[in-house]
Amino acid sequence: KQEVTQIPAALSVPEGENLVLNCSFTDSAIYNLQWFRQDPGKGLTSLLLIQSSQREQTSGRLNASLDKSSGRSTLYIAASQPGDSATYLCAVSSGSDSNYQLIWGAGTKLIIKP
Amino acid sequence: EAEVAQSPRYKITEKSQAVAFWCDPISGHATLYWYRQILGQGPELLVQFQDESVVDDSQLPKDRFSAERLKGVDSTLKIQPAELGDSAMYLCASSLIGVAEAFFGQGTRLTVV
Numbered sequence: 449k450q451e452v453t454q455i456p457a458a459l460s461v462p463e464g465e466n467l468v469l470n471c472s473f474t475d476s477a478i479y480n481l482q483w484f485r486q487d488p489g490k491g492l493t494s495l496l497l498i499q500s501s502q503r504e505q506t507s508g509r510l511n512a513s514l515d516k517s518s519g520r521s522t523l524y525i526a527a528s529q530p531g532d533s534a535t536y537l538c539a540v541s542s543g544s545d546s547n548y549q550l551i552w553g554a555g556t557k558l559i560i561k562p
Numbered sequence: 563e564a565e566v567a568q569s570p571r572y573k574i575t576e577k578s579q580a581v582a583f584w585c586d587p588i589s590g591h592a593t594l595y596w597y598r599q600i601l602g603q604g605p606e607l608l609v610q611f612q613d614e615s616v617v618d619d620s621q622l623p624k625d626r627f628s629a630e631r632l633k634g635v636d637s638t639l640k641i642q643p644a645e646l647g648d649s650a651m652y653l654c655a656s657s658l659i660g661v662a663e664a665f666f667g668q669g670t671r672l673t674v675v
Contacts, residue, residue, distance in 0.1 A: 552604030
């Protein structure tokens with residue numbers, strides 16, 4: 449059974465620092481991995497999607513890497529800003545063409561201090 | 563930009579009353595998901611549709627929850643009767659067949675009093 453873990457549960461850093469969020473999964477048979485952002489009381493916004501055949505994806509100040517063999521993904525945020533404060537969740541997708549399942553981590557709550 | 567629409571955004575209901583949520587997925591997305599998210603936790607899948615068919619409702623409390631997607635487009639999730647423990651965020655997401663990237667709506671925040 450696939451399990452997804454995100455450590456730490458919460459992280460507080462000063463503005464301007466580069467930081468890394470971690471996501472680990474127990475079964476390497478995944479289709480892809482997604483990183484999401486969630487602001488308090490809001491829905492989820494997809495940040496980056498990494499296909500199982502890819503090693504990384506970049507969008508602006510965000511870079512996500514995937515190491516399937518070790519069951520790990522990292523989300524790197526460069527030059528953090530107070531607006532980056534949110535909860536970041538990762539989810540792995542597995543299944544067949546007709547029935548994907550997303551398995552979720554519990555998230556890392558990030559606070560960027562001005 | 564296409565997005566998943568959900569309504570209402572907020573709902574307060576009394577215990578034992580019925581409540582319904584609506585979701586309109588991105589046009590052309592055959593897969594639709596309903597999730598429940600309790601504060602501080604990841605989303606929990608309630609039901610997954612492929613077109614109008616349910617492909618996974620193993621975590622749906624069927625004694626009080628029901629979901630339908632009659633024409634394979636928009637969907638309704640109903641709770642009857644609502645219980646205090648149902649207070650949570652209810653999220654809808656959609657994705658294309660054969661493509662797993664999921665797009666989420668803004669959610670419905672349910673408070674049962």
